[in-house]
Amino acid sequence: MASSEQKKPGHDMFSMQGKTTVVTGGARGIGFALAQTVAEFGSDVALLDISEKPSADLAQMEKDTGVKWRYYRADVTNQESLKEAFDKVVKDFGHIDTCITAAGIALDKPFLEQTWDEVQRILNINVMGTFFTAQLAAHHMRSNSNSSGGSILLISSQTAHTTTPAEHTSSYGMSKGAVKTLALHLGVELAPYKIRVNSISPGFIETEMGRAAAEANPQMKEVFEKAPPLGRRGQVGDLKGVAVWLLSGAGAWTTATDVLITGGLHGGGMHLRV
Numbered sequence: 001m002a003s004s005e006q007k008k009p010g011h012d013m014f015s016m017q018g019k020t021t022v023v024t025g026g027a028r029g030i031g032f033a034l035a036q037t038v039a040e041f042g043s044d045v046a047l048l049d050i051s052e053k054p055s056a057d058l059a060q061m062e063k064d065t066g067v068k069w070r071y072y073r074a075d076v077t078n079q080e081s082l083k084e085a086f087d088k089v090v091k092d093f094g095h096i097d098t099c100i101t102a103a104g105i106a107l108d109k110p111f112l113e114q115t116w117d118e119v120q121r122i123l124n125i126n127v128m129g130t131f132f133t134a135q136l137a138a139h140h141m142r143s144n145s146n147s148s149g150g151s152i153l154l155i156s157s158q159t160a161h162t163t164t165p166a167e168h169t170s171s172y173g174m175s176k177g178a179v180k181t182l183a184l185h186l187g188v189e190l191a192p193y194k195i196r197v198n199s200i201s202p203g204f205i206e207t208e209m210g211r212a213a214a215e216a217n218p219q220m221k222e223v224f225e226k227a228p229p230l231g232r233r234g235q236v237g238d239l240k241g242v243a244v245w246l247l248s249g250a251g252a253w254t255t256a257t258d259v260l261i262t263g264g265l266h267g268g269g270m271h272l273r274v
């Protein structure tokens, strides 16, 4: 190995070698991108999603990353479906060490027009799905035979902290506020089991969800594309470093926290004329 390619000792703290990571909403978008990242850092990957199949060829992913990838079709709003998927993961991988809860849906619709069914669906997927995914993950992490505990990363959103005049995302923002608060509570409650829990709050990220939100609302398209102060749309790659930090040993003393990754919009973008 050429000296420039040699691994530096500091890189070890980010290693996820020997771990199994469960990723809900893992078929595409942010979930899939973060799965790819943990795989690049050595973790095996179990993708859970309601979609029939993942967006990528997992045999190819195994070749590219050198770790094991499996896909489980599961609905995070269905207790039996979710439990069955987790049981299969443990059967296939032997243990669960890290978990990312990325399954989620969004809705951009004026508050005064949102229906009971629409709001209930958002809460079921984004809140109940996240809550019970984290619960199943924690059950398995607590019983890890080597008492190594685990790390759970919940995906909240910028909308849990702030909004723009162009958005109509009251129920979505409410659901993501619940996710952020859940990370705070679980970070404290699960610490005795050596399980860390954190959340990230991304701004506008270019995924199918992000693109659909922009297409449905021309004003949002402008915010989405020019999101100040850094002045560009976010990409899934913008979330990768933070995810590895929080899930790996590098984040060993970080729990019950939320990290905003918005290109700075939450701090100084509200002057945007939309």
Ligand SMILES: NC(=O)c1ccc[n+]([C@@H]2O[C@H](COP(=O)([O-])OP(=O)(O)OC[C@H]3O[C@@H](n4cnc5c(N)ncnc54)[C@H](O)[C@@H]3O)[C@@H](O)[C@H]2O)c1
Pocket (backbone or CB within 6 Å): 024, 025, 026, 027, 028, 029, 030, 031, 048, 049, 050, 051, 074, 075, 076, 077, 101, 102, 103, 104, 105, 106, 125, 129, 155, 156, 157, 158, 201, 202, 203, 204, 205, 206, 207, 208, 209, 210
């Ligand atoms: N894209 C953004 O701008 C953005 C910003 C902040 C937060 N987020 C959050 O990040 C997460 C991922 O978003 P994304 O942009 O990748 O969206 P996406 O729509 O591309 O991916 C979401 C995934 O969740 C899956 N899913 C939906 N309902 C499910 C269910 N009941 N059971 C299992 N899987 C289900 C979908 O099939 C899909 O694969 C979501 O929680 C979203 O709220 C996204």
